[in-house]
Amino acid sequence: xxxxxRLQEATPPRxxxxxxxGVDPLPADAQPWFTGALGERQVGAALGRLPIGWSAFHALPxxxxxxxxxxxxxxxxxxxxxxxxxxxxxxLAVYDRAVLVNGVKKPYLRNADLEASRxxxxxxxxxxxxxxxxxxxxxxxxxVRIHRKPVRTAVLRSESLVRWLTRRPAVLDDExxxxxxxxxxxxxxxxxxASPHDTAERFxxxxxxxxxxxxxxxxxGLAAGLALLAAALPFLPH
Numbered sequence: 001x002x003x004x005x006r007l008q009e010a011t012p013p014r015x016x017x018x019x020x021x022g023v024d025p026l027p028a029d030a031q032p033w034f035t036g037a038l039g040e041r042q043v044g045a046a047l048g049r050l051p052i053g054w055s056a057f058h059a060l061p062x063x064x065x066x067x068x069x070x071x072x073x074x075x076x077x078x079x080x081x082x083x084x085x086x087x088x089x090x091x092l093a094v095y096d097r098a099v100l101v102n103g104v105k106k107p108y109l110r111n112a113d114l115e116a117s118r119x120x121x122x123x124x125x126x127x128x129x130x131x132x133x134x135x136x137x138x139x140x141x142x143x144v145r146i147h148r149k150p151v152r153t154a155v156l157r158s159e160s161l162v163r164w165l166t167r168r169p170a171v172l173d174d175e176x177x178x179x180x181x182x183x184x185x186x187x188x189x190x191x192x193x194a195s196p197h198d199t200a201e202r203f204x205x206x207x208x209x210x211x212x213x214x215x216x217x218x219x220x221g222l223a224a225g226l227a228l229l230a231a232a233l234p235f236l237p238h
Contacts, residue, residue: 022061022216027210031158038207039086039139043158047082050162055181061191062118069115075170078131079123081109082115082161083108088140094155096148099136102139112153122189127181128173137161 011027026034047056054075061068071082084132085101085108093100099108116134123130134153138144144157156164172180183189 001085019213020216022213022218022220024213034207039084041156042086043071043084043137043161044080046158046161048075050075053168053177053183054165057184060184063113063191069119072119072182072184073165073166074130074172074177075168076170076172076177077165078118078171078181079132080133080135080165081112081119082135082137083112083115084139084158085135086139090141091143092138092141092145092155094144094146094148094150096150099155111222112136116152123182125176126179126183126189128176130176130180135161135164143157189221 014023014025044056044058050056050073054073057069057072059068059070060072069081070084073080073082085106087101090102093103097109099106099159112134116132120132136153136155137158137160138155141157145157146155149155154164166217
């Protein structure tokens, strides 16, 4: 969300004419970030339904640059590094070493392994023994077909995430679970980031503006269709 807000605020505001015609308020380079953020919010909402004994943390900065862990979940079944991928209407093919989106290979498995290894290292440095699992959670895809399961990373739809997590066998005792939760909840565990406190509110405002522009464009499309129909009526047989 922060990247969307930064890119949007660096873009000149739309003119009244652009608003009247429903020109998209987002710059092109913000579109992928916006789509990804919507997917992360959907998965975050799903994780909010986890039962007592589970904790979920979101958008945790790791490594360098803009890298972050979308969602980090800890519960009786272990530690889960969740990477959200929002691909509305796409077809995904999953193999043991690759994920293809509409036939195009994506580095999702490699990235998921890297994020899981970073979290694993954090636990080791803190002296906490807990298994770390990587999961790629797909939002909005038309099809997710598992041809060969990856060895170290689960790939599943967002609708199945909570059920998949809570059905994992319990492997953490209460003390280890509490230690891991405290570690992940400590801001000192993660890369320091200067983040405005109102990022979520600003993102929501951008989302409303995007939805409004979509409605305006839909209205213009409907008006154009009705105009064509009206123009054709005199030529239709009675």
